[in-house]
Amino acid sequence: MNPSSSIILDYTLHDLYSAESNDDPNTVLIYYPLQFGHNNEGTQTKFAYGYRAEEEDEDATSSLAMAANMVPQRYAFSAGKMPLVILDFISPGQPGGKDIKCSQETDAKPARYFDFYRTFAQLQSDQQPSLSFAKSPDSIELSLGARIAVLLPTDCLSHLPHLTCPETHYEILSKRGLAVSGLPTPPSRVIDTLLVEYEDPSVLVKETTRMTYAIDQHDTPFMVKLPQSISGMGTFAIISETDRAQVKALLITQLGVMLQQLNHTNQHLYPCSIVLQDFIDGPVVALSFFVTRTGQPKFVACCEQLFDEHSHWIGGSISYRQQAEYQETFSALTGKVAAFLHNKGYQGPAGIDIVTNQTNGEQMVIDLNVRVTGTFHLGPLAGHFTSRGYFEAALTTGDFFCSRDTFEGAFADEIREGSLIVSGWVHDESRLKSHAAITVGARDADHLKEYLHRVKDFGLQN
Secondary structure, three states, X not given: OOHHHOEOOOOOHHHHHHOOOOOOOOEEEEEOOOOOOOOOOOOOOOOOOOOOOOOOOHHHHHHHHHXXXXXXXXXXXXXXXXXXXXXXXXXXXXXXOOOOOOOOOOOOOOOOHHHHHHHHOOEOHHHOOEEEEEOOXXXXXXXXXXXXXXXXXXXXXXXXXXXXXXHHHHHHHOHHHXXXXXXXXXXXXXXXXXXXXXOOHHHHHHHHHHHHHHHHHOOOOEEEEEEEEEOOEEEEEEOOHHHHHHHHHHHHHHHHHHHHHOOOOOHHHOOOOEEEEEOOOXXXXXXXXXXXXXXXXXXXXXXXXXXXXXXXXXXXXXXHHHHHXXXXXXXXXXXXXXXXXXXXXXXXXXXXXXXXXXXXOOEEEEEEEOOOOOOHHHOOOHHHHHOOOOOEEEEEEEEEOOOHHHHHHHOHHHHHHOOEEEEEEEEEOOOOEEEEEEEEEEOOHHHHHHHHHHHHHHHHHO
């Protein structure tokens, strides 16, 4: 991309980490695909994740895998000039896993790496992350005094110094952690497992039956949440009796898998709980902010979320003219959450999903995402879009049955004008399919809706 047309962010994660200090934050971002969950060979899993609970067909599984692989790319779009390490290896013991060294390509830059380089090349040079790829946990080298920041704690990085204690991070990421946090949330019931280890399979059956019994007793509508979930996976809305039966059957199966990951190293982290949460009727927004080293919240963006027919998160939209009002409206609640996270020792990006009870106006936290959020980058892009007369913007993600060259060629004018940004792209050459994150800006909400439809339609028809 021509430097004169480079995207300039209003600020980056590097700027936010550097706030309140003139020193370099000496923080290294280490990002990896969702479903990563690698542990050290021959050891028990400590940081267990069970948010992928649906049975998917082959095409859906392929799409989810590509979406998971795209996560570190789109989440790092607004990282700025700081070290970014992408984990690029298969763990022994994982399905399809082999010896780490043997499973990797011998060339220095596999084709999939260029998806990252191409995305970050759109940014002006002093806002591009210093990108590297790690072939194994032991290959990661940090400078003296550096600490890492991750999206989700994972076992294979436990030997490295973290900006936030991994166990604490795991706790404040969990739905159980939110339910017992003391923050204003909808009434919630936590159901913990009574197991630690077992040998008799019949014990597992009895435990899953016990844990899911409360689902039959709870009045509809309500939500059922697994302790660690992301992008809507592992979170279920029960509106009807059909929903109740389907979700309960699914959770009995999923809990059987999750409970097998329970052991003495992670029992105190509650990796296998269920949270039942009352459904609150009212508008919901997703607010992104940054907790500084002194615990101050820096407002980033307040968005509406977009979900597909399976209730999976696929993006979000922002109205830049409403941001000042949103910031003021939710300032007190944001301050409470920032103080809670700071007291836990957390510094970094976070997001809260807030529902406002339409009966009494009470604001409640229905989800707490202690990491970069999917719509975080829409905040730093405010100047880019509004300076061009685009006061509405959105991110949409999904499958595209075309190459990136084809897509960018078809939208060359929009890219040149600055109304369209490819903020993430991965491809599957064997299936001639891609998964992309496309960010667009428009003059108003109606034009934005039309724009999103045009982008989606192009990807599906080619």
